[in-house]
Structures are given as C-alpha cells and as structure tokens.
Amino acid sequence: MTRKLRLCALEALVEGQATRIDIEGHRIAVAMVDGQVFAIGDRCSHANFSLAEGYLSVDGCSLECPKHGSSFSLTTGQPDSLPAIKPVxxxxxxxxxxxxxxxxxxxEG
Structure with missing residues (x-):
C-alpha cells in the first residue's frame, strides 16, 4: 500500500536547484528542471551524503553528490558515474x- 502526502508548496522550489525535505522518515531531494518536479532519495548510495547539497545538472537531469562526484539520474535513480554503483x-x-x-x-493509503 502507498501513501500520498503533501511534500511542499510549489513556490518553495527554485528552478535549477535541489531542496532536501524530510517527511515521515524519508529524506528526499526535490528538484525542478524546466518546470518539471523530480524527487529522489537524498542519501548518496556510496557515501550517505545529502544529494540536495550537490550540483544539479539540468542538461543531464541528474544530481551530483558533493562528496565524491557520483551523479544520479532524477528519472531512474541510477548512478551515472562512479564511485556509486547502487541506485537511490x-x-x-x-x-x-x-x-x-x-x-x-x-x-495505509
């Protein structure tokens, strides 16, 4: 079963920037790219650093971990570069x- 919850106000998001939001035990990196909103796990699968504090690539639609540079797809969660090998x-x-x-x-949903 799933739960549908309000994450934030749309106006709280800034185009081209990621924001970390904690909700019910989930750390989520939320980003707006070309008006589209994406949400992925905020913890780098390699070093457990906040992805929201990293670099958002609007061209590649990915978020780069600020610690070792692993980049994660906003659409699939898959790492696009090492050292991370597990998706978020x-x-x-x-x-x-x-x-x-x-x-x-x-x-309960």
Whole structure:
C-alpha cells in the first residue's frame, strides 16, 4: 500500500536547484528542471551524503553528490558515474494546485 502526502508548496522550489525535505522518515531531494518536479532519495548510495547539497545538472537531469562526484539520474535513480554503483529511490511526485505531492511506500493509503 502507498501513501500520498503533501511534500511542499510549489513556490518553495527554485528552478535549477535541489531542496532536501524530510517527511515521515524519508529524506528526499526535490528538484525542478524546466518546470518539471523530480524527487529522489537524498542519501548518496556510496557515501550517505545529502544529494540536495550537490550540483544539479539540468542538461543531464541528474544530481551530483558533493562528496565524491557520483551523479544520479532524477528519472531512474541510477548512478551515472562512479564511485556509486547502487541506485537511490525515485519517488512518484506530482503537482496538485499549488502543492507538490509525493507517493510514499508502505502504510495505509
């Protein structure tokens, strides 16, 4: 079962920047690229650093870990470069009115 929750206000996101949001035990990096909102796990699978503090590549639609430079796809969560080899979670996210809504795994929906 999944849960659909308000993640943040759409106006809280800045185009071309990532933001870390903690919600119900999930650390999520949220980014807006060309008006589209993406949400992936905020912890680098290699070094456990915050991806939201890294570099957002709008051309490559990826987020780079600030510690060792591994880059993660915003659409698949797959690492595009070493040293990371494991993907990070990708969250289903949508815009509903003025809110960004995320679907979280588990719990009652």
């Amino acid at each position: 979670p990708v969250y289903d996210v949508s815009v509903e009115g003025d809110d960004v809504v995320v679907v979280l795994p588990g719990g």
